[in-house]
Amino acid sequence: MDYILHLILLCGIYMILAMSLNLINGKCGQFSLGHAGFWAVGAYTGASFTVFTGWPLPGFLMLFLSCIVSFLCAALAGVLIGVPCLRLRGDYLAIATLGFGEIIRIIIINMDVVGGPRGFTDIPKLSNLFWTYFWVGITILTFRNLMHGTHGRAIISIREDEIAAESMGIATFKYKTLAFVIGAGFAGIAGTLFAHAQQFISPQNFIFMWSAYILLMIILGGLGSFTGSIIGATLFLLLGEALRFFGETVAEYRMIIYALLLVLLMLLRPQGLFGKGELKFFWKGSKT
Amino acid sequence: MSESTTLFLYDLATYLLNGITQGSVYALIALGYTMVYGIIQLINFAHGEFYMMGAFIGFFALVSGVPIWLALPASMLGAGLLAMVTERLVYRPLRNAGRIPALVTALGMSLFFQYAGQALLGATPRSFPQVIPTKTYQWGELYVTNIQLLIIFCTFVLMVFLWWLVNKTRVGKAMRATSFNHHVAELMGIDTNKIIGLTFFIGGAFAGVAGILVGMYYNTIDPTMGMIPGIKAFVAAVLGGIGIIPGAVLGGLVLGVAENLVVGLWVSTYRDAIAFAILILILLFKPAGLLGSPKREKI
Numbered sequence: 046m047d048y049i050l051h052l053i054l055l056c057g058i059y060m061i062l063a064m065s066l067n068l069i070n071g072k073c074g075q076f077s078l079g080h081a082g083f084w085a086v087g088a089y090t091g092a093s094f095t096v097f098t099g100w101p102l103p104g105f106l107m108l109f110l111s112c113i114v115s116f117l118c119a120a121l122a123g124v125l126i127g128v129p130c131l132r133l134r135g136d137y138l139a140i141a142t143l144g145f146g147e148i149i150r151i152i153i154i155n156m157d158v159v160g161g162p163r164g165f166t167d168i169p170k171l172s173n174l175f176w177t178y179f180w181v182g183i184t185i186l187t188f189r190n191l192m193h194g195t196h197g198r199a200i201i202s203i204r205e206d207e208i209a210a211e212s213m214g215i216a217t218f219k220y221k222t223l224a225f226v227i228g229a230g231f232a233g234i235a236g237t238l239f240a241h242a243q244q245f246i247s248p249q250n251f252i253f254m255w256s257a258y259i260l261l262m263i264i265l266g267g268l269g270s271f272t273g274s275i276i277g278a279t280l281f282l283l284l285g286e287a288l289r290f291f292g293e294t295v296a297e298y299r300m301i302i303y304a305l306l307l308v309l310l311m312l313l314r315p316q317g318l319f320g321k322g323e324l325k326f327f328w329k330g331s332k333t
Numbered sequence: 334m335s336e337s338t339t340l341f342l343y344d345l346a347t348y349l350l351n352g353i354t355q356g357s358v359y360a361l362i363a364l365g366y367t368m369v370y371g372i373i374q375l376i377n378f379a380h381g382e383f384y385m386m387g388a389f390i391g392f393f394a395l396v397s398g399v400p401i402w403l404a405l406p407a408s409m410l411g412a413g414l415l416a417m418v419t420e421r422l423v424y425r426p427l428r429n430a431g432r433i434p435a436l437v438t439a440l441g442m443s444l445f446f447q448y449a450g451q452a453l454l455g456a457t458p459r460s461f462p463q464v465i466p467t468k469t470y471q472w473g474e475l476y477v478t479n480i481q482l483l484i485i486f487c488t489f490v491l492m493v494f495l496w497w498l499v500n501k502t503r504v505g506k507a508m509r510a511t512s513f514n515h516h517v518a519e520l521m522g523i524d525t526n527k528i529i530g531l532t533f534f535i536g537g538a539f540a541g542v543a544g545i546l547v548g549m550y551y552n553t554i555d556p557t558m559g560m561i562p563g564i565k566a567f568v569a570a571v572l573g574g575i576g577i578i579p580g581a582v583l584g585g586l587v588l589g590v591a592e593n594l595v596v597g598l599w600v601s602t603y604r605d606a607i608a609f610a611i612l613i614l615i616l617l618f619k620p621a622g623l624l625g626s627p628k629r630e631k632i
Binding site: 076078132133135136137139140141143144145147151152154155254257260264297298300303305306308312315 | 374430432433434436437438441442443444445447448449452564567571600603605608609610612617620
């Protein structure tokens with residue numbers, strides 16, 4: 046039972062990760078492969094905040110504060126990485142963000158304060174189902190309202206055609222950075238929740254493969270669909286768990302199956318489950 | 334010259350030599366990267382896995398007693414065929430789907446080869462058989478092994494061969510035409526599918542050579558060995574100017590030397606960060622690469 050509750054909690058974290066990457070990749074069309082890096086920044090800053098300050102506050106308040114701190118830190122990392130990288134386009138941007146994601150991990154390995162390669166231990170268990178899904182709700186609300194306003198329209202226009210958007214007077218660089226920074230910030234929140242759920246994090250948790258997994262989640266659900274990301278994250282988790290039922294050997298082939306799934310999705314159904322659409326009852330009045 | 338200065342110079346020469354050796358390996362992989370990118374604008378993430386496959390084919394051939402002069406062409410052929418089959422089955426249906434779907438597919442193929450390799454061949458590193466006895470030549474305090482010389486020699490010969498193939502032969506002319514404009518090349522009677530397949534074959538074969546040479550140099554191979562050199566070879570190709578053949582070799586050498594100097598003179602834990610730092614700097618300040626000329630996007 047505990048295990049199932051833990052899985053539901055992880056599922057919420059994956060949802061936040063997938064939605065935040067979808068804002069960058071699906072809505073704004075800026076292909077980032079370094080999302081695990083922002084996740085790592087959030088996890089490490091959030092955990093450092095609770096462990097090193099040690100304020101005698103109730104757990105939920107501490108978690109709330111560390112979510113805010115990790116949001117700010119990951120968003121700051123998003124600015125530092127986004128401003129130089131977002132001048133690049135398409136596949137160059139993908140490789141540059143991949144590079145930054147790895148650099149973040151290498152920097153963490155070299156920081157002895159947070160345990161370096163040994164990992165960060167003794168993080169208090171503060172995440173619970175309520176607060177995780179509270180943040181999932183905040184993410185949904187924020188992204189929904191963002192996409193309904195002027196900013197959201199501008200972000201979508203960049204995905205559709207960057208040159209046309211620029212000639213219509215949209216400050217494309219500003220909106221690209223905005224989407225990138227907000228996406229990074231929410232990945233940071235997911236990181237804090239993850240650190241306080243697992244109680245132990247190490248640089249091995251944030252390797253490049255995880256960026257590929259988050260990408261798989263959003264491609265599965267549909268690039269550009271937030272409800273799709275939620276379903277995609279859930280399916281990703283369920284698939285991983287379902288494979289366990291077939292015994293240890295099949296669970297070892299999990300990675301092969303994920304990789305094949307990614308390739309087959311691209312070949313057979315590149316738009317994913319939902320394409321760019323949203324589930325209507327869930328995402329009222331949204332057309333894009 | 335005082336003794337410490339002399340020693341420092343010998344150290345520096347050693348780092349340079351190691352850097353050039355490692356850079357030659359990056360260059361061999363980067364040649365394939367740059368050819369594939371030049372012809373269909375695809376960042377073939379799975380290219381590093383062809384290098385891994387070349388190393389493993391060489392390993393199994395040598396272990397079963399095949400002499401080295403047969404094992405080398407065998408691993409070239411095997412890695413090349415694998416590259417060609419991958420192109421035929423996976424990349425060709427996506428050729429007109431845009432760059433991002435192709436990139437995601439390449440990423441998926443790379444992960445697939447790595448984990449399929451781990452499942453089939455085992456995740457533990459294997460020690461590569463020593464087929465050529467290592468000879469060390471000494472010059473003062475500087476040591477050079479015959480394998481290092483072999484790697485540098487092979488890279489140079491293959492680069493010259495590739496340059497000759499692309500610039501002086503009919504096939505090369507067809508390759509250049511295909512990369513310049515796919516549709517017009519087809520109208521001129523060039524079988525572009527065949528040419529693209531051939532490009533993948535040559536790229537894969539070069540990566541296969543790099544794999545077997547690295548096996549002899551470091552004496553250890555494992556199924557995930559292709560990931561990091563693959564990405565670094567891409568960095569090398571971008572550094573030299575993607576699509577330019579001498580550029581790939583230049584980029585590989587610069588990257589190898591830079592890495593070894595940083596590791597030798599500063600800290601070893603940042604080894605893998607150097608390549609990415611170089612990539613980001615070159616993309617920001619000279620996106621066309623060291624030997625490329627800038628292009629503006631037009632509507």
